[in-house]
Amino acid sequence: MARNERAALFPGSFDPFTKGHKSIVDQGLSLFDRIVIGVGANTEKKGLLTIENRIKLIGDIYSGNPAVEVQSYDGLTGDFCREQGLGFILRGMRNTVDYEYERGIMLVNQTLFPEITTVLLFTPPEYVAISSSTIRELISFGRDPIQLMPDNIDLKNYL
Secondary structure (H helix, E strand, O other): OOOOOOOOEEEEOOOOHHHHHHHHHHOOOOOOOEEEEEEEOOEEEEEEHHHHHHHHHHHHHHHOOEEEEEEEEEHHHHHHHHHOOOOEEEEEEEHHHHHHHHHHHHHHHHHHHOOEEEEEEEEOHHHHOOOOOHHHHHHHHHOOOOOHHHOOHHHHHHO
């Protein structure tokens, strides 16, 4: 990490990465010099894409943008931030349910990792209804979720 660099981790399972996720990263790029998108394994969620294909999909979206990196990690998000020298955790909020969830995690992180600041950004209204679980459900019913995916991303290429 460069001296005085403002770098953030945007953690999630990103199964798959959606237009909503992209909107948070894009907003975050106006606040941070560098964003690491941390693809974590969430054992509570049934996976659609392999970790490798999630990383490939996100990497394809941000190819050519040196301010965005994609890495996988396991373990505590705060530990990964420390290892990577990241002072911020970037998270998106769609609604009050997200707020309560993120607030709880932020309070624990504040206790365990006081040097790391959580930054919450609101998802733009046009993407509030988009979630990875909605995309997974559409696929389970044989529907193509292309309208919910970032531009130029055909999810079939990553399944």
